[in-house]
Amino acid sequence: MPKDHGIGASSKRREDVRFLTGRGRYTDDINLHGQTYVHFLRSDVAHGRLHKVDTSAAEAMPGVVRIFTGKDFEGVGGLPCGWQVTDRHGNPMQEPAHPVLAQGKVRHVGDPIAAVVAETAAQARNAAEAIVLDIEELPAVVDMKKALSADAPKVHDDLTSNLCYDWGFVEENKGAVDEAFARAAHVTTLELVNNRLSPNAMEPRVAVGDYNAGTDDSTLYTTSQNPHVIRLLMGAFVLGIPEHKLRVVAPDVGGGFGSKIFHYAEEAFCTFAAKQIRRPVKWTCSRSEAFITDAHGRDHVTKIELALDAENNFTALRTETYANMGAYLSTFAPSVPTWLHGTLMAGNYKTPLIYVNVKAVFTNTVPVDAYRGAGRPEATYQLERLVDKAARELGVDPVDLRRQNFVTQFPYATPVAVEYDTGDYHATMDKLLEMIDRDGFEARAAKSKADGKLRGLGINCYIEACGIAPSALVGQLGARAGLYESATVRVNATGGIVVMTGSHSHGQGHETSFAQVVADMIGVPEAQVEIVHGDTANTPMGMGTYGSRSIAVGGSAMVRATEKIINKAKKIAAHLLEASDSDIELKDGQFTVAGTDKSVAWGDVTLAAYVPHNYPLTELEPGLEETAFYDPNNFTYPAGAYACEVEIDPDTGKVRICSFAAADDFGNVINPMIVSGQVHGGLAQGIGQALLENVSYDENGQLLSASYMDYAMPRADDVPFYQVDHSCVTPCTHNPLGVKGCGEAGAIGSPPAVVNAVIDALHRGGMTHVAHIDMPLTPARVWSAMQG
Amino acid sequence: MTQVTMTVNGKAVSGTVEGRTLLAEFLREGLRMTGTHIGCDTSQCGACVVHVNGNAIKSCTALALDLDGASVVTIEGMANPDGSLSVIQQAFQDHHGLQCGFCTPGMVMSAAALLKENPKPTEAEVRAYLEGNICRCTGYHNIVKAIMAASGQDVSAIAAE
Ligand code: FES
Ligand code: FES
Secondary structure (H helix, E strand, O other): OOOOOOOOOOOOOOOHHHHHOOOOOEHHHOOOOOOEEEEEEEOOOOOEEEEEEEOHHHHOOOOEEEEEEHHHHOOOOOOOOOEOOEOOOOOEOOOOOOOOOOOOEEOOOOOEEEEEEEOOHHHHHHHHHOOEEEEEEOOOOOOHHHHOOOOOOOOOOOOOOOEEEEEEEOHHHHHHHHHHHHHOOEEEEEEEEEOOEOOOOOOOOEEEEEEEOOOOEEEEEEOOOOHHHHHHHHHHHHHOOOHHHEEEEOOEOOOOOOOOOOOOHHHHHHHHHHHHHOOOEEEEOOHHHHHHHOOEEOOEEEEEEEEEOOOOOEEEEEEEEEEEEEOOOOOOHHHOOOOOOHHHOOOOEOOOEEEEEEEEEEOOOOOEOOOOOOOHHHHHHHHHHHHHHHHHHHOOOHHHHHHHHEOOOOOEEOOOOOEEOOOOHHHHHHHHHHHHOHHHHHHHHHHHHHOOOEEEEEEEEEEOOEOOOOHHHHHHOOEOOOOOEEEEEEEOOOOOEEEEEOOOOOOOOHHHHHHHHHHHHHOOOHHHEEEEOOEOOOOOOOOOOOOOOHHHHHHHHHHHHHHHHHHHHHHHHHHHHOOOHHHEEEEOOEEEEOOOOOEEEHHHHHHHHHOOOOOOOOOOOOOOEEEEEEOOOOOEOOEEEEEEEEEEEOOOOEEEEEEEEEEEEOEOOOOHHHHHHHHHHHHHHHHHHHHOOOOOEOOOOOEOOOOOOOOOOOOHHHOOOEEEEOOOOOOOOOOOOOEOOOOOHHHHHHHHHHHHHHHHHHHHOOOOOOOOOOOOOOHHHHHHHHHO | OEEEEEEEOOEEEEEEEOOOOEHHHHHHHHOOOOOOOOOOOOOOOOOOEEEEOOEEEEOOOOEHHHHOOOEEEOHHHOOOOOOOOOHHHHHHHHOOOOOOOOOHHHHHHHHHHHHHHOOOOOHHHHHHHHHHOOOOOOOOHHHHHHHHHHOOOOOOOOOOO
């Protein structure tokens, strides 16, 4: 019987009611008294020297309150980068300045030059058109390898080149890896591109800055996944506002997928300008603007090689990747191709020797940063495409080759610095094969053939590291932040419970799933537990939600705080029952003296805590409120096996996804319905990457895919019903709930399954010359590849 | 600025608009009815879908001025008269057809229009109909399932959750 409440139940989401009735409160729904509107005038050239910004005509336009340019931000901090990578030679990465409004140069199409604040949005837009710019256009660098040539134009004049860093991992292993390749019985090599994507949360970014001159307090309402991080970065590094004078609110947020982690110029601008003009300042991003300002994702160009011995054991892996940083370092950009990518190159396999080289490159394009999966999709894609190619070259079953090389002993220390605590890769593979009826594939392929189509099956594995943590480790690796999470549990006198969490929900359903955990621990109805998030004024300092960390890190903090509550409540109950607190048991909201029928209810204890007439005041403070900060001692390692079946129309090269199956091990699951939904969404994004989506620049740095007319988002008829399963469970060994993370798996595991399936279909159709096609596998690309 | 009057969710409303004011803007800014969302500027995403005189339209493509006298229904008008969720809304909750909720108003409005013209749509028909509604969160699985369930079809055979 599936559970009907608490941990493990598919409780329906309470937040749905407001979203389904139009009562959500997203940032753009917030309007403050006396509010002004800002429009940013942005560079329409990719690279240029900014000689003059003449705002005089614009200032005279109707409704204009004030126009800001880079000059107004001299002496104000730039946007900080939150992660410093050290290169192969022990030197820090090159880290350019990132002004809020352009100073001296513009470096990508979309770089903000001036900001017009006016009474209405239309007036701000109109006035921006009257600003006269004198920009000397410079040659742009777009292609990463060209950007590294000696005579390439420099994105940042004060840096020595366009190379941000040249990272080697593990540098000490390089020699041993090369030797293993020299000894290999077989080497498989693959060059591939991990295509640049635009995250495209459906809610465009919005910022509303407000300033209270009476108290000298600033407030920013913003579409963020992590309001405390924004408060710290913006307050401390950009505007110099101490945290106690700055409140950041991220109310209902319409999806993030990484793009709303970062601190953006518009947030700092609205906060800054509101204080300058003493009126609220609101910015609402248009979709066209989002394409040229929201950080992009992926954009890696990689050569990867696998060495195998005569028995087909993997003996070494070597990769060389060029990773696009864009024009500036977005908040966590340097960590993505390094620590979130290199550390995952072992995958599910016991390859003993691995060397990863990453060159991060500045180009005249929008900054690139974490997007759903962040580094781990890139690692998985390379590895799982490569292993498939190796199997084909060796003439062995791709599933068997994987199984032969699976890690089976846990904990397992990889040669790339992480330790998998637990897992069972055979179990998820077995489950997957059971789900997909592999034996029936030939019959389905024959049917497709009769219809004039080519059918293929792609299978792959993935592992990811999520719940990003622990602080001490990430500090050594260059993070300029801690990665704990926090929760305050406040129990009210009549027994209601409010959890104030540092995690942030922008679609993940924390208001429901977090409440399930606390309700289960105490034994009260879920409706008695309220989850508060997204406002620095009423939540403890937290790091927010990304990297599939909410339940693993934020949930753990909440469990710890709830344990403290239960411990204290037991002491109060012991006093009321005249028993020893070690004899008190809590079950279904009742405190009982073990082995007796003496009990008090949860509500009696909570009332006593706040009306302490009969209360052990000499030993215990009144009240029932506890806070915990949880800093995990490892990542969690969800893993699984994915399969995709495709049909290709040989006349057009169009690929249709016939079926997609995902067998995941997420450890213990709090709400299976929500977890499945997370996987579904990730799969659509991975399928989108594999078949449809591509951010495309021309050689002058003009963005060609700058609207939904040109950027192909997956739509309902591009995807099938998915089969998802998370019944294989190896609980995480180091967090109290035994949970892993589930938010990114779908996006990480699915692209190689799709591409493997297409290659399989082509080979079955006799086109054995096609070793690889780069994503997205558009009809044109597939058709061209078929022609040879 | 010109005065327009229309019926929104059964109530007479009026306000002043410019010639360029879109229906979506009039609803959100003029009437402060923020349930209708704006997710793009090329009429592609469908977050803004409302019903005008019984037809589903993208409210970012209609000028408020042109709709003087029209009858408009938005997401705020979709619940049952007693405030409980309508069949479609309830199906979205039951089948987890929403995550961040941003595309949801448009999805519900499109779903209602679909079921009016096609009371028992197949999976393929639902997917084809939603061509103009983008969701980045759900992967569409549970949206399609919810709409089929709202039409009274048995969806229990569709993969769990
Ligand atoms: S806002 Fe109307 S279609 Fe996107
Ligand atoms: S639920 Fe977030 S876009 Fe659809």
